[in-house]
Amino acid sequence: CYHCKLKMKEGDPAVYAERAGYDKLWHPACFICCTCGELLVDIIYFWKNGNLYCGRHYCDSERPRCAGCDELIFSNEYTLAEGQNWHLKHFCCFDCDCVLAGITYLTVNEKPVCKSCYMKNHAVV
Numbered sequence: 171c172y173h174c175k176l177k178m179k180e181g182d183p184a185v186y187a188e189r190a191g192y193d194k195l196w197h198p199a200c201f202i203c204c205t206c207g208e209l210l211v212d213i214i215y216f217w218k219n220g221n222l223y224c225g226r227h228y229c230d231s232e233r234p235r236c237a238g239c240d241e242l243i244f245s246n247e248y249t250l251a252e253g254q255n256w257h258l259k260h261f262c263c264f265d266c267d268c269v270l271a272g273i274t275y276l277t278v279n280e281k282p283v284c285k286s287c288y289m290k291n292h293a294v295v
Contacts, residue, residue, distance in 0.1 A: 173200035189217040203227055236260055252282065263287050 171178060172194040178184055185201040187194065201210050205227040216228035223231065233242045237252075238260030249256050249271040258271045264278070265287035276288045283292065 171195060171197045171200050173197070173202070185211060187215065187217060187222070189215075190222075205230075238262075252277070252280075265291055 171184075172190070173196050176197075178195055178197070183198055185196040185198055186192075187196070187201070198211050199209070201215070202208060202222065203210060203215075203224040204221040206224060208224045210222060210224060214225055216223040216225065218228060218231060229235075229242055233244065234248065234255035235241065236243050236248070236257045237254035238256055241257075243255060243257055245257070247258060249258055249261050251261055251270070256271070259269055261270050261282070262268060263270055263275065263284040264281040265283050268284050270282055270284060273284065275282045275284055276292075277283070278288065278292045
């Protein structure tokens, strides 16, 4: 078995993945996503760099995912803020929803806020 490295016994069911090559077989329970461990026997699988992936994690390896909407980001313009990727329109002030991409913002309780909302709602007077 390509995953657990145990020998396949004659007569045991085995999974063959065409995209992985003719020399690789898996026990059905070992045919899993390398990221989340999801069983891939009955669903679409992806093969990349010697690893099996479910659809979600294969896509995550190809494109960043927006922290705001959890969708893949296909645009070449997006922002990286607070250690996460965001569609430009989804990185917004937690108080007023104005777009924060490209402007100065502050964090309050780990939530981004624009300067005017910070001054109005959070700054010490």
